[in-house]
Amino acid sequence: MAKSTKPKINGKNYLTVPAGEYPCGNNLYxxxxxxxxxxWSFRYQRRGIVKRMGLGSARIVKFGDAKTLALSALRDLAHNIDxxxxxxxxRRTECSRLFGEFADxxxxxxxxxxxxxAARRKLKRIVEVICRPLRKLPLDEIQTQHVVAALKPVWHQRETSRDAxxxxxxxxxxxxAHNFRPKDNPADWDSRLSPIMPKQPRRGTTRGSHKAMDYRDLPAFMQTLATIPDQSARALEVTILTLARTNEVQNMCWTHLNFNEHLWDQTHRDTKNERAKRTPLPKQTTSYLRAAHEDRISDFVFPGRSLKRPISNMTMLKHLKEIAGDKKLTVHGFRSTFRTWAQEETDFEEEIIEHCLHHITGDETEKAxxxxxxxxxxxxxMQxxxxxxxxxxxxxTMPVKAA
Structure with missing residues (x-):
């Protein structure tokens, strides 16, 4: 039988071993x-059914304490106690668990x-920041008014409040499901929150929450942007002409670029909707990138102060606000600028226009x-x-306005 290559867990390495599942003896994993x-978890079989009992986070419960809990559980089993x-x-008879501990x-x-x-960061912010008013409350004592108190500070932000x-x-x-509270859910929208929460502000006429530049102002803006020699100005140009999201251009690497085929290749991990993405590069963008490749100093096309990290997104936003003189404009809004231009000035297929933005149209079956x-x-x-x-x-040409 082949010998296991997994390290043996002890009191020194249990916080450093890589992803996986490790048996630690006495049914402890x-x-x-x-x-x-x-x-930590304790696994056992009772009446022919395999069960698992969580023993807490390894960052809180030490290795020795976890072994003690597992031994105690084994003694219970020996006395025919589940x-x-x-x-x-x-827990039900003494006290309910706190929301914060359970939510973590x-x-x-x-x-x-x-x-x-980004999705993991958003989830962490919801649990740790937006849910702060709930964290010290027992799960079985949380009522609708407590949920309302947590949501009110972000209620004016439609997407944030909805996700929260x-x-x-x-x-x-x-x-x-764990029997830590009654079956009613105080966060249910139809029965609990909808009748009492105030109406949220409308989105307005701007697509999403990102204010966009009028497409008719774009040539003058690009003309002024071209006079700025900074690397961040070039990053903004590439972002606009490739219709990419800001973080995609930030993390663009030379290995992603195929100059012969004028393509920018990204893996699913680099994209928002986790689908493989290849972006055609306009001639203007390829020309700049090919020249910049000769003087590259980092794996990143647009490195930050530390060559091992990408450029900050704030530098692109700074140029946008200085040139346009509108502090509400966003870099992401240029995607809407393109969308409006395509709708107003061209006869291109709707589906291809959306595909340029890496939006896959149709229901889930069609997308598959x-x-x-x-x-x-x-x-x-795109050309x-x-x-x-x-x-x-x-x-x-637009004059550069003072910040």
Missing amino acids: LTVAETGGRR PKEQRDEK EWRETFETGLKHP RQRIKKILDAAI YKRGEAIKKRRIV AFADFATRAPKVK
Whole structure:
């Protein structure tokens, strides 16, 4: 029999071993998630059913204490006592668990299904910051007014408040499933929150929450931007002409670029919707990148002060606000600028326009079958937009305004 290559867990290495599951003796297991979360569990079989009892986070419960808890559970089994049922009953009769402790454990499990770092950061902020008014409350004492108190500070932010409400509901649903609170959920929208929460502000006419520049002002803006020699100005140009999201350009590496085919290749880990993405590069962008490649000093196309890290997104935003003189404009808004230009000035196919933005149209079934990249069609659309954006403006060049 092949010998196991997994390290033996002890009091010194249990916080440093890589992702995996490790038996520690006496039915004790250490589970280390890909995200770094690590938890103790006690596994046993009772009446032919395999069960698992969580013993807490390994960052809180030390190795020796976890072994003691496992031995105690084994003694209960020897006396024909189900350790998990006994513990749960004790919790129900003595006191309910606190929301904060339970929510942290729930997050460690739930975030293993979130592949994008931004989604994990958003979840952590909801649990630790937005849910702060709930964290010290026992799960079985949380009422609708407590949920309202947590949501009110962010209620004016439609997406944030919606995500927070949905996560709070999921946490309380999990608490109900573990018998830590009654079956009613105070975060349910239809029965609890909708009748009492104030109406939220409308989104307005701007697509999403990102204010966009009028496409007719884009050529003058690009003309002024071209006079600024900074690397961050070039990063902003690339972001605009490739219709990319800011973090994608920040993390652009030379190995992602194919100058011969004028393509920017990204893995699913680099994209928002976790689908493989290849972006046609307009001639203007390829020309700049090819020249910059000769003088590269980092793996990143746009390195930050530390060559091992990418450029900050704030430097691009700084140029945008200085040139346009509008502090509400966002870099992400240029995607809407393109969308409006394509709708108002061209006859390109709607589906290809959306594909240029890496939006895959249709329901879930359609999306599952849409694996084509439409590189040639997208290249025509994106080159037309790049030609429009970099043409000589009909009005004078925008002056750079003081910050």
